[in-house]
Amino acid sequence: MGSFSTILRHADEIYPLIKLKLAIMKAQNQIPLDDPHLTLCYSLLQNVSKSFSLVIQQLGTELRNAVCVFYLILRALDTVEDDTSIPMEIKVPILIAFHRHIYDRDWHFTCGTKEYKVLMDQFHHVSAAFQQLEKGYQETIEDITKRMGAGMAKFISKEVEMVDDYDEYCHFAAGLVGLGLSKLLLTSGLEILTPDWKQISNSTGLFLQKTNIIKDYLEDVNEIPKPRMFWPREIWGKYVNKLEDLKNEENSIKAVQCLNEMVTNALTHVEDCLKYMAGLRDPAIFKSCAIPQIVAFGTLALCYKNVQVFRGVVKLRRGLIAKVIDRTKTMDDVYGAFYDFSCMLKTKVEKNDPNAMKTLKRLEAIERVCRENGGDLHKRKSYVNGETQSMALFIVMLVPLLAILVFVYLKHTN
Numbered sequence: 333m334g335s336f337s338t339i340l341r342h343a344d345e346i347y348p349l350i351k352l353k354l355a356i357m358k359a360q361n362q363i364p365l366d367d368p369h370l371t372l373c374y375s376l377l378q379n380v381s382k383s384f385s386l387v388i389q390q391l392g393t394e395l396r397n398a399v400c401v402f403y404l405i406l407r408a409l410d411t412v413e414d415d416t417s418i419p420m421e422i423k424v425p426i427l428i429a430f431h432r433h434i435y436d437r438d439w440h441f442t443c444g445t446k447e448y449k450v451l452m453d454q455f456h457h458v459s460a461a462f463q464q465l466e467k468g469y470q471e472t473i474e475d476i477t478k479r480m481g482a483g484m485a486k487f488i489s490k491e492v493e494m495v496d497d498y499d500e501y502c503h504f505a506a507g508l509v510g511l512g513l514s515k516l517l518l519t520s521g522l523e524i525l526t527p528d529w530k531q532i533s534n535s536t537g538l539f540l541q542k543t544n545i546i547k548d549y550l551e552d553v554n555e556i557p558k559p560r561m562f563w564p565r566e567i568w569g570k571y572v573n574k575l576e577d578l579k580n581e582e583n584s585i586k587a588v589q590c591l592n593e594m595v596t597n598a599l600t601h602v603e604d605c606l607k608y609m610a611g612l613r614d615p616a617i618f619k620s621c622a623i624p625q626i627v628a629f630g631t632l633a634l635c636y637k638n639v640q641v642f643r644g645v646v647k648l649r650r651g652l653i654a655k656v657i658d659r660t661k662t663m664d665d666v667y668g669a670f671y672d673f674s675c676m677l678k679t680k681v682e683k684n685d686p687n688a689m690k691t692l693k694r695l696e697a698i699e700r701v702c703r704e705n706g707g708d709l710h711k712r713k714s715y716v717n718g719e720t721q722s723m724a725l726f727i728v729m730l731v732p733l734l735a736i737l738v739f740v741y742l743k744h745t746n
Contacts, residue, residue: 345651352654356382359389369464372457373400379447380407383653387623390616395520397461398469399620402516404458405434405477406509408451411444413484416558418443420488427485431478434462468519476512480504491561495597498564502541503534510537513621522614532611535604536625542598543628546591546635547646550579567593579642587642593687595636595677599694602629606670606701610663619660626656626669633677637685659713667706672716674698 363374377400378385388399409430412423426433426441433439437456444452451458462473483504492498510533517523526532545552545562552560553576561575568575570593571586578587605625612618630648640646659665674695681691703709 345649345655348654348658349651351658352386352650355657356386359386362389367461367464369457369460370397370400372454373404373461376404376447376451376454376458380404380451383627384624386657387620390620392520392522392616394466395516395522395617398465398473398516398520399513401458401462401465402469402473402476402512404451405462405473406480407448408455408458409477409481409484410505411448411452412441413488414448414560415443416555416560424485424488427481427488430481431474434459434474434477437463466519469516472512472515472519476508476515480508483508492564494566495564498542498562498566498597499538501562502538502545506537506541507534508537510534517617522617523612526611528607532604532608535601536608536621539598539601539605540624540628542594542601543631543635546594546598547631547641549591549641550644553579563590563594567597584639584642588637588639589686591638591641592636592681592685592691595632596687596691596694598632599691599698602670602694602698603701606666606698606705609666610705615661618663622660622663622666623657626660626666626673627653629670629673630656633673633680636677637680637682664706664712667702668709668712668714671699671702671706671709672714674702676716 359378364370374385377388381403384403388396388403391399409427412418412426412430415423418426437459439459440453440455442449442452462470465473483501487501487504490497492501511530514523514525514529514533518525549563552562559576563575565575568578568590571590572578572583577583578590609618609622609625612621627648630652631646634648635641635646638646656669660669678692678695681688681695685691
């Protein structure tokens with residue numbers, strides 16, 4: 333019944349959901365079968381991230397293969413870092429040497445769970461596919477893997493105390509991914525880089541990483557055998573004595589205030605992200621970069637002032653993500669989506685929140701960029717429709733469907 337009520341409230345998402353399902357099926361049929369290593373890589377990619385797999389399927393073959401392998405290598409590195417059961421004396425050397433392991437088809441290390449364990453067990457296929465890439469792609473992937481592994485090793489024994497530590501960790505975990513992707517785009521010859529490309533590429537990664545760290549609070553703090561703690565003490569220390577105290581019901585008010593400050597911190601990267609996307613020339617590359625950024629901003633809007641972050645899972649509806657994928661074609665669409673989610677978040681800001689003024693200032697800056705560059709935002713369809721509009725659409729769709737069913741029934745009875 334819950335699913336049916338969701339359909340009633342968001343009927344405008346039905347068609348995009350159908351299109352998304354068909355696109356996923358099409359992507360599965362596009363897996364290259366002529367190379368066993370790449371075949372396995374695309375299969376692994378669909379297992380560890382269906383959404384990312386769909387996004388990169390739109391890229392040209394050469395760049396798509398490089399990005400697929402790049403993602404899997406960094407996902408494997410991240411799997412080693414995330415596995416809290418691995419002793420530090422074993423984990424740190426693996427992280428530091430991971431950029432050399434990608435050249436060794438015989439290297440093997442079992443860790444992680446479920447689809448991530450499969451990735452690690454099949455990593456020799458990823459290594460083989462990596463060694464088939466053009467030299468320029470290999471050099472970029474090796475460099476980023478080396479820097480990321482060293483950064484992750486540093487934070488195995490270093491806690492995230494200050495906001496600067498938080499930014500540094502997110503740089504190693506995701507900012508470098510943004511830098512690496514930009515260098516892959518440059519190698520492909522499909523894009524040119526602006527003078528500030530390093531800063532804005534880093535910001536795109538930090539924005540995605542901070543969104544994940546915020547929404548994954550409960551999963552990380554409940555990690556067995558020991559929690560993973562990425563929220564900076566400089567922020568959470570204002571509200572509780574221990575980070576895990578945020579999940580206790582008696583601390584709900586303080587927890588939400590802390591959450592709101594974390595979201596506000598993430599918003600500082602949005603203008604750079606918009607600038608980065610506005611500079612992309614190739615339509616397929618643009619879409620593959622834009623969709624994750626829009627989904628991240630929508631997720632932040634959903635997390636803001638949402639105590640459920642400390643109780644369970646908070647994520648965008650699949651139908652809304654499908655709508656984002658379907659509608660995102662130009663930079664005007666991106667400005668429209670960011671404007672919509674900014675307005676949604678703004679309605680949740682309460683004046684008595686300790687960071688209300690900072691939050692509103694950031695949102696106003698984002699909305700100003702969208703208004704100045706996104707054309708007439710009020711003439712376009714909103715990503716965040718009201719339930720009344722969706723219900724009306726559902727009725728419009730339902731009437732012809734019922735008519736067809738009645739016609740079929742009467743024909744059958746006659």
